Amino acid sequence: MSRTLPSVLVLALDTSSAACVAAVVEHAEGHAGRRECVLAQRSVVAGRRHGELLAPLLSSVLADAGQQVHDVDAVAVGVGPGPFTGLRVGVVTATALGQALGVPVHGVCSLDAIGAALPGRVAVAGDARRREVYWAAYEDGKRVAGPAVDRPQVLLELGVDRVVGAGATLYAEVLSGLADPTGPQYPSPVLVAHLALGTAGAAGAEGLPGTAGPDRLSPAPPIPLYLRRPDAVLPGPAKRVTA
Amino acid sequence: MRDVTGPLVLGIETSCDETGVGLVRAGTVVGQALASSVDEHARFGGVVPEVAARAHVEAMPGTVAAALAAAGASPADVDAVAVTAGPGLAGALLVGLAAAKAYALALDVPLFGVNHLAAHVAVDTLEHGPLPEQCVALLVSGGHTSLLRVDDLARGELARLGSTVDDAAGEAFDKVARVLGLPFPGGPPIDAAAVGGDPAYVHFPRGKGSDATFDFSFSGLKTAVARWVEARERAGEPVPVAHVAASFREAVADVLSAKAVVACQDAGVGTLVIGGGVAANARLRTLAEQRCERAGVTLRVPRPSLCTDNGVMVAALGAMQAAAGVTPSPLDLSADPGLPLGGRAA
Ligand SMILES: [Zn+2]
Secondary structure, eight states: OOOOSOEEEEEEEEOSSSEEEEEEEEEEEETTEEEEEEEEEEEEEOTTOHHHHHHHHHHHHHHHHTOOGGGOOEEEEEOOSSOHHHHHHHHHHHHHHHHHHTOOEEEEOTTHHHHTTOOSEEEEEEEOSTTOEEEEEEETTEEEEEEEEEOGGGGGGSOOSEEESHHHHHTTTTTGGGBOTTSOOSOOHHHHHHHHTTOTTOTTOTTOOSOOOHHHHOOBOSOOOOOSOOOOOOOOSOOOSOO | OOOOOSOEEEEEEOSSSEEEEEEEETTEEEEEEEEEOHHHHHTTTSOOHHHHHHHHHHHHHHHHHHHHHHHTOOGGGOOEEEEEEESSOHHHHHHHHHHHHHHHHHHTOOEEEEEHHHHHHHTHHHHHOSOOSOEEEEEESSSOEEEEEEEETTTTEEEEEEEBSSSOHHHHHHHHHHHTTOOSSOHHHHHHHTTTOOTTSSOOOOTTTTSSSSOBOOHHHHHHHHHHHHHHHHTTOOOOHHHHHHHHHHHHHHHHHHHHHHHHHHHTOOEEEEESGGGGOHHHHHHHHHHHHHHTOEEEOOOHHHHSSOHHHHHHHHHHHHHTTOOOOOTTOOOOTTOOSSSOOO
């Protein structure tokens, strides 16, 4: 591909699902419009080991891309919603990388990094544990509802044609015919990079429906999207030890 | 001017509710910053792990920036990164580890995962110089109560002589403070309330005080205080808070200092280091000083700001490891909430 400078090298990552995903994307803007070149991407199913696996994954994806970490011009990160412990690993890693490198850090809703690339009326559901899902609904790549956390039954009332993501696989029975196990399970790091630079739907973006509104898919500050308050019980009066 | 050549080590501590960042060069503190979520936990009467982990994420970049600013340094000046790998709260440790790995990766410098307890001992070298060949350390805080024999700090050669079998010493302060209607965390308000109180007013039990081990127990003491206070209340009599606080504090300081000095004598070691938040307790310091002097043991207690959890202690131990040629930790270093002694984090 013929590149027009200046270009921006983006390191994108997401740890909001059971996977750690990362990509190195070169984003160029010139006379021919915006161009994106995916230099490398990697993912690893982490379960609950995001803390161990993310940093080596970033190191590998940069090596795959033939880039040095100090060449990175921007960091993009999925800010959830997702299980808290893994989510925090990604967000704090991105923030620290940005600070150490002196480059901006952009946060993106992790569900958008699945839903923004899907045509039609689709819900994306992630595993929120406790028999609930993190979800958002999209119309031709534009988020129209969510993100929120609810019982999977709520997805039946959205008027979508299918549900994708780890939550769809997990609750296929509840979702009757809506669950689409062939859809993406984890956020795409390439989409994280793409959305972070605000290029969703822009001319030249490949594989996107092209109708995403900037109001719904614009980058957010890199702050975790928890959607739940911490479990903590206020103590009652001091318990008596004598009867 | 002091000689400040040597690698600049960034230390990150997130094992409990303090986000601590410290910068150490050549045995000197060159910058530090601390953010605490203690106020957010106060209404729960103890540290809530999820609240602590969220607060670490929020506080991390600002705390690192503040420490660097205090040192007049930029990220590129950092030569090594040290981080607490354990023991501590799993979710909280993970935040510090992820940040430390990212700084090490971005700056292309070595990473040292360190033991939090060993770091409490290492920090004393910043104030009192190198440690002798061997010493005994008493680490007392809301999270730990441990008596250790320290042979080689940098190489992680520490042995646990004893620890609490139930509550940590600091936890006992928190619980008794609640019984007396004093705020959380309980250490400072009990210390303040005890001024003018009679430490011999009530003889509260010294848990495991006379057994042959170096273990401690504080849950019986806490219950004894609660019983005593409730009996007064039931009788419709006012609770003499100063006397109760002084008597409780005496029981804790007595058993801690007595066992620590015996541990030194047993091990044939001439130096005792006290660290952790409870080391700031006035009565513990006084009693330990008296008993160490009588036993011919040198007592070393860092200043209170270095006793409580902070990033400087982690940087201090990281710097010792770097200087000793210890192999850096890999980027897949795990958090180890129950990190044992006698082995460095790997
Ligand atoms: Zn501590």
